[in-house]
Amino acid sequence: xxxxxxxxxxxxxxxxxxxxxxxxxxxxxxxxxxxxxxxxxxxxxxxxxxxxxxxxxxxxxxxxxxxxxxxxxxxxxxxxxxxxxxxxxxxxxxxxxxxxxxxxxxxxxxxxxxxxxxxxxxxxxxxxxxxxxxxx
Amino acid sequence: xxxxxxxxxxxxxxxxxxxxxxxxxxxxxxxxxxxxxxxxxxxxxxxxxxxxxxxxxxxxxxxxxxxxxxxxxxxxxxxxxxxxxxxxxxxxxxxxxxxxxxxxxxxxxxxxxxxxxxxxxxxxxxxxxxxxxxxxxxxxxxxxxxxxxxxxxxxxxxxxxxxxxxxxxxxxxxxxxxxxxxxxxxxxxxxxxxxxxxxxxx
Numbered sequence: 001x002x003x004x005x006x007x008x009x010x011x012x013x014x015x016x017x018x019x020x021x022x023x024x025x026x027x028x029x030x031x032x033x034x035x036x037x038x039x040x041x042x043x044x045x046x047x048x049x050x051x052x053x054x055x056x057x058x059x060x061x062x063x064x065x066x067x068x069x070x071x072x073x074x075x076x077x078x079x080x081x082x083x084x085x086x087x088x089x090x091x092x093x094x095x096x097x098x099x100x101x102x103x104x105x106x107x108x109x110x111x112x113x114x115x116x117x118x119x120x121x122x123x124x125x126x127x128x129x130x131x132x133x134x135x136x
Numbered sequence: 137x138x139x140x141x142x143x144x145x146x147x148x149x150x151x152x153x154x155x156x157x158x159x160x161x162x163x164x165x166x167x168x169x170x171x172x173x174x175x176x177x178x179x180x181x182x183x184x185x186x187x188x189x190x191x192x193x194x195x196x197x198x199x200x201x202x203x204x205x206x207x208x209x210x211x212x213x214x215x216x217x218x219x220x221x222x223x224x225x226x227x228x229x230x231x232x233x234x235x236x237x238x239x240x241x242x243x244x245x246x247x248x249x250x251x252x253x254x255x256x257x258x259x260x261x262x263x264x265x266x267x268x269x270x271x272x273x274x275x276x277x278x279x280x281x282x283x284x285x286x287x288x289x290x291x292x293x294x295x296x297x298x299x300x301x302x303x304x305x306x307x308x309x310x311x312x313x314x315x316x317x318x319x320x321x322x323x324x325x326x327x328x329x330x331x332x333x334x335x336x337x338x
Binding site for chain 1: 172176205208209210212213214215216217218220221224255256302303
């Protein structure tokens, strides 16, 4: 796997602070995986709570290295907006995928896995596996 | 037959209706949602109106595709991708014809509503916009006035339902007794079909 072609990761939350903080947390827990292209897309363009299609498209374009982009979301409109953008066809880079995963745990798993040069299938699978981790 | 002007009027009338009713929609949303439905749709349909004034697409399908795109990109809440998908998919189903019949519109709108149900995973009875849209599409063959009445009835009929989708679903039984704001705004959208048709005759 070419290190220049790492899977990109976009974290979509209703809150800019949540998206940014989870990105920082995931990087820190991944041993400071600074090579992984990772971008938060939180809140609306005006800085409020909500989902911005423009911020999501821009973030995906930023992290695209040609190996696909894994998008993780928090709730409701974040999920629906990413699905609608994927349905548009030309709004997100080729190989962009909405990953079904818990937001925080999935982000950590995705960043760690992407830092190894793994492909999109492996990144998505690692993020989804975070659902299986029971806390109690 | 319905031309691009008709669809332009439909969108403009909806934008005006959303402006008039924004406070009511937000009040409905404050009961069981996050109190932003009116303001979100207002922002979206203002963008639709501005985009149509700027570009003035010359087919019915293109008017709806452009409008849907604006809603997806500007609304900021779940109603953006849902209404955006409704209009885009309806517009795509209409194709590139310069004029469409009411029957063709009914068929295309059915495809749009199906796409909304697929996107949101909602079915009739879940207390969502689908509860106004499905009866409207079912009745559209009898004319715009019938569709309007069916959508309004469908919206009111969401009051006793328990929400099974979206934020309101977290409230469980406490969602009972409140009208769904998405069904209410969908009834406005359908009502504006009649308004757009009346403007052509007048």
